[in-house]
Amino acid sequence: MKKETFESKLQDKFRNYEVPVPSDVWSSIESSLPTQKKSRRLVFPIKYWGVAASVLLVAAFTLWQGSFFFRSDLADQSIRQNPSIAQSEPANVSETQSASSKEIAPIIKPSSVVAENRSIAQRKSEIRKVAVEEINPIIATAEELDDTRSLNEPVNQEKQSIDSTPDQPMTDPKSMPTQEEIAAAQQKFLADAQELKAIERQIVKQKNSRRPLSIGLLADGSSSASVSKNSFGDITLMRAPDAVNAVRMLSLANMTPYQKPTPTKINHAIPLSVGLSVQKALTTRWSLESGVVYSYLMSKLEYSGAYNREEVQRLHYVGIPLNVEFELFRRGSFSAFTKGGVMGEVNVAGNISEKSIFSGDQTLDVESSVREKGIQWSAMLGVGVGYSINDKVRFSLEPSATYYLDNGSSFITIRKEKPLNFNFKLAAVYRFK
């Protein structure tokens, strides 16, 4: 047996002995080391391949889902930003999406512009009165004869409350409006609508506003009134029956029953999210994350029938997530990770830009503010690549699969149609040790 000497005991004593190291030594060493020439060849391909893989993943997924679309010219035209577009538009008649209109509060606020221009207001009132008195009886007659009618209840209620002419049973085919009467009514209404438009343009000129005018008649099968917000901030109440009658009249002219519209074509853009997150490191690889996430949803809805209509629906959400993250690997400042968690979101704003196209290439553009009620809950599982600018701050690209629970909303969104959805989030993350 080997004799344990003083020296051998000392060597054993200090073989695995450690002294706590000052925390700032590594940063001094790191700053003195040569730059990562060799590793750069590895790191940058990882970055580019990571981004490329993410883009391919997004493209493949969305093509598979058949949900991606690029914003069409029509959608752009619906955005009432260009005064020249507004000026060149002819008389407008449209119908809002019935579902979205349910969310619009029937604000009854006289336009200040109209108040300042009483003569104009009177003329507008006369036009509306003519539309109601002359068109409604024709429509009422047609409705009674129409066995397949599917008019919504609110529309009937409107008719009852607005019509000044008492309903008379018209079972005699002779009292059915002729095609000439219908055509004449249609022409008169469109002419009146053009005059309304001209009046509104005159108001804008009087206000010497540089901003474009955005106004339109709104028609809805479920709401008695809709609100259109013009560009100079006034809320102009448009009585729904006027517009409803127009739409119903046009339906009648084509001998088709008026129905609550359902989209014939729906396209959803990929939801885009931007987030600010804070992370608390649980271990070297596991982290707990929360923060604020903004999401943007855009959908294009097309309606076909007596006339064609296209809507671009834009919804803005703010949510608070609670996620757990696991770091898969790290190469220098770049890292890859996977994460999962839940999130509650609130629709903070939204709008629908509509473009209705009638016969004779007559169009109507309307922009409405909408909001979804309630909280949208979701569960998420995703991956991500990140670039850390230091120990605490990281920027990341996070594609993820998210399942959205039904929140009872009547909005047609990609979340509603495809509860298992694909999201693409850009995030700035602050990490606590």
Place this chain on the structure above:
Amino acid sequence: MLRVSSFDEKKIIAGCLKGDRRSQRELYDHFSGKMYAVCMRYTSDPEFARDCLQDGFIKVFVNLDKYQGTGSFEGWMRRIFVNTIFEELRKNDVLKNSSDVHEVIGLSEDSASVIDKIAEDDLLKLIQELPPGYRAVFNLFAIEGYSHKEVGEILDITESTSRSQYVRARQMLQTRLKELGY
């Protein structure tokens, strides 16, 4: 100190050779505590030990391609750190005051059993109390395992001077151990 349970030395060294910062950090995390303890045995000045630790690791990373992979990597690192420490000690003229000890007194092996009883931290403090020259010889011979000939070459002293200084250093340590009741 939190340790990575599965430290793959070859993989980490390969990563360091590629200049991978994460591998360098893992290597540092794994060995820094031990190497700092080595530095602290040669000086009582924590700042001096810190500088030696920093310079030592930079040398390790820069000269890693010279490691053949045949012997112990930790032993190779220790030698780099010892060389670094003595470069610094010479720069500060710490070793100049070393003097030969001609009076050699017999050493007792009874003190060997005392080493088992004393804690590492307390033993480190006693070593740090030794005069710099004695401390250097003591560390190199007793703990690092160099021969007196090698110690003489490192410190640029004769083999006999190394031997006599070591004896003196050990006597001083044994005296202090007795004073402390060991």
